[in-house]
Amino acid sequence: MKYTLMTVKAVLFGLVMSISAQEIPIYLDDSFPIEERVEDALSRLTTQEKVALLHAQSKFSSAGVARLGIPEVWMTDGPHGIRPEVLWDEWSQAEWTNDSCIAFPALTALAATWNLEMSRKYGEAIGAEARYRKKTVLLGPGVNIYRTPLNGRNFEYMGEDPFLASKMVVPYIQGVQSNGVAACVKHFAVNNQEVERGTIDVQVDERTLREIYLPAFKAAVQEGNVWAIMGAYNKFRGEHCCHNDYLLNKILREEWGFDGVVVSDWGGVHDTREAIFKGLDMEFGTWTDGLSWGASNAYANYYLAQPYLKLIKSGEVGTEELDAKARNVLRLIFRTEMDRNRPFGSFGTEEHGMIAREIAQEGIVLLKNDGNILPINPGRTNRIAVIGENAIKMMTVGGGSSSLKAKYEISPLDGLRQRLEPNVEVVYARGYVGDVGGTYNNVSTGQDLNDDRSEEELMAEAIQVAQEADYVIFIGGLNKSEHQDSEGTDRLSMDLPYNQDVLIAELAKVNANFVVVNVSGNAVTMPWINDTPAVVQSWYLGSETGTALAAILVGDVNPSGKLPFSYPVKLSDNSAHAFGEYPGSNGVVRYNEGLLVGYRWHDKMSVEPLFSFGHGLSYTTFAYGKAQLSDKTLLRDGKITCSVAITNTGDRAGSEIVQLYISDKKSSLPRPVKELKGFKKVKVEPGETVVVDFLIDVSLLQFYDDRKSQWVAESGKFDVLIGASSSDIQTTTSFTLK
CATH class of the missing domain: 3.40.50.1700 (Glycoside hydrolase family 3 C-terminal domain)
Structure with a gap:
């Protein structure tokens, strides 16, 4: 029988397609849910390949599995722009000519917009730049609380208030991850000073931890669905934060349901067993001398590299934790590098420059x-x-x-x-x-x-x-x-x-x-x-x-x-210095000021600041009407609306940031005088009046009761205070929680 070339090609193509339909592994078939693909890929990995996923292979990358077509993971600083390429094993730049980025404003500037739309635009633009540069993870944003004005990294964070930081971080994360790039929220947790940052042991009571220092991280996980979190350099209650059982296992995984990867800060890992059992997934930046386990690859010396394999081979540790870590890394890769539908990104564009300007x-x-x-x-x-x-x-x-x-x-x-x-x-x-x-x-x-x-x-x-x-x-x-x-x-x-x-x-x-x-x-x-x-x-x-x-x-x-954040007149008007402790002594810093940040x-x-939290003027003026509640009684499963009319009494258009604070008039535990629980930025034309609405539900009234280890809202009277800053309250009203 005679066959034409076209016939042969057609037969071969059909055969290949038939085999492919049956033989394509689940992990490569994006018609399957990610969790099924992760489990399929995990089942195909050797122990050595699983371990290789967990540690760096260069300053900013970790290995994939070439045998299975699973790509590498590439990290990049930072939260304000995409860092230039560095040499494989050095901090110095690689001297590329096409890695000059758009520099976005520091995150203090973003927080000062009090504008969720700006946060989303920021995330989308910087995420597009990271994607174009073929990065898997953007190492940001930072949400550590502004505890002292001496902290050298405050400019990278979102201010002193946990509610503001919680609201601003979520759209940033969503914007970044819409590009198929993982945001990596940092530094988890209580990383509030650079003095002795790698060794200082932070001692903070449970209530302050929950109410001040954790809310922005919790929002990042449960509202932003962030794909990565970076551990902090410091210790918390005696354990380094990059392998801290309470923070990483108990709170982050078990309580909050985080299913992403925990990345170490560069050089933040200190012990193999601690890293195995206390929540770390990916190790970066660990210093090694390159002499043991092969001088040609110092990365084999990492705590989660050959030392981990040695413990497994000797039977001293099992592989349950290894599988959990590898599973988390694979999930990250499937969400990013192996998502064929993610956009290609863009870099250094005029549009990004205009977003930075805005x-x-x-x-x-x-x-x-x-x-x-x-x-x-x-x-x-x-x-x-x-x-x-x-x-x-x-x-x-x-x-x-x-x-x-x-x-x-x-x-x-x-x-x-x-x-x-x-x-x-x-x-x-x-x-x-x-x-x-x-x-x-x-x-x-x-x-x-x-x-x-x-x-x-x-x-x-x-x-x-x-x-x-x-x-x-x-x-x-x-x-x-x-x-x-x-x-x-x-x-x-x-x-x-x-x-x-x-x-x-x-x-x-x-x-x-x-x-x-x-x-x-x-x-x-x-x-x-x-x-x-x-x-x-x-x-x-x-x-x-x-x-x-x-x-x-x-x-x-x-x-x-x-x-x-507040502008104190002098350093002693800041609570960490007046009543608390900074920078600590004998390797320990105690947050004695508690909630009073x-x-x-x-x-x-009754300390008069130089400029209050939430303060900012305009070239026009605004008049606040009387706060109105839809109901004077709030039921525990209900909501009430608080409305206030804002009138532009000047001669030019302007935007006002209307701030809502809540004060618990009687509580079984001491509470701050008031706390930010809502804000909206509204543009108002000259002579125009706009009505701003806030929804109030029981979640805004809760405090953490460390006697019960739970969030509670106690029945009673609450004041609503609405104003232009924390010290410029324009109108108040009250309701009762039943």
Whole structure:
């Protein structure tokens, strides 16, 4: 019989398809549920292959199973932008030419937007950048609570209030994971200082743990369905957090139902048996000398590598824990790398830059504006003096794991010049010299900030320039150097560095139209506040820093950000320093202040902050109507609505962040005076009135009763307080829980 080539091809194709339909393994067939695919893949792995899934093979990757077509896992810092590629076994960059990212604002700026939509946009954009760069896991966001203004990593977190952090973290996670990239919420848990961060043992009572330090992580798991969580460097009650039975097994897995992977912080693992039995899944960054178990592969020395295999082979440990860990890693891979329907992502795009700008603009906080000297009117201004190193210093390089190689970064000075020139002359004087460095892990800003002039010469020039200008804008604050806003070190004081306080005080004397822009991720002291008519909190705003700041200062955008943490007048007005303990002694830090973190402490002790939690001004004004309840009685299985009318009484459109606090009037255990339990950001046109509704149910009234080890809401009277900040309550009402 004669066959044509086409006939042979057709027969062979049919045969292959027939065999394929029968032989494709379940784990490769995405028509099956993920859990079935995970179990099928697990059944095909050798013990050695399972162990290989659990530890790094390079600085930022772990092995897959090539034999079965299961891909590697690739991690990336950080929460504010996708870190440049590093060498296989070093922190130094690999010097790629196509890994310059969009730098997004730091998470303090995102939290200051109080806007869930901004959080979702942030997550979607940064997740798309991670996906395009072929990353499996984005190591962020961070949700550790702002306990002390000295913490060097506060700029990476979402403020002092657990409710605000809980609400803001969820859409970020959902946005990232919509790209098929896992978010990795960090650092679990009570990681609130950099001093002795790898050894400090945090002692905190159960109620404070549950009410202050865990809610944002719980929301990430149960509402955000996050796929990964990173353990913290510190100890908690004597055990390192990266292998902590209570945190990882009891709370995270058993109570909250987490089914993702627990990733160690880099170098956060300390013992093989602890790691096996106390909740860790993936080990990264462990230091090894590369001498034992083969000098050619130091990663074989990891605690969850050859030492684990040795214990299994000797019969000292079983494989039940190994299977559970491998199952979690496989589930991560199926959710990400083996999801054929995930998008391809995009990187360094104009759209992402515009999202970064939008977030930055919404996060900038107008702290003070006496005499309405802001916004600047370009039509009535001839010359503006810009003074301060932070007007020109690039801030995307440095600060630790959030250091980036940005595609571009518009400085505040350039942003103002682009917006105002040639109609307004913008002159610059440095005023002070701070950190002239601009290199981190071989990533350089390319700036030469060296200046040999004396402090007296710099100040004299600044004062002369200020005297000759219509407006003076001082742009200073902190930077991302050691002992400022940076991973690895805490600040040494709350004061501004580089003698800026003296310079600001002198500038305030020579020009009444004086604006201070503070760039930081932390509160700073302001001894000159009474002599300074306008103060703006700018944060680390990323690629679009200058554009966003200029838009606020000249009024193209009406400021709407509000503080996600309190600004104490002095360090002793912060509870960790006044009543608690920082940074601890003899390797232990005790959170003696308990629940009284941030505004809770100020309320309880009648301490007047410099700027309150939730504070932020606008170029328009808002009037609050009377709070109205749909019912004066709340049943335990019901809900009531609290409504308040907000009227824009100014002459320009603006957005107000309406905050709802609840106060328990009588409780069997001590409670804070009030606690944030709702917020909404609403845009209101001039003369317009909008009604803002809040749903109140029993979940908002609960506290953790450590006598019963459960959340309870006790019957009785509750006050509802609605206002523009924690200290600016505009209207109150009350109801009874029955």
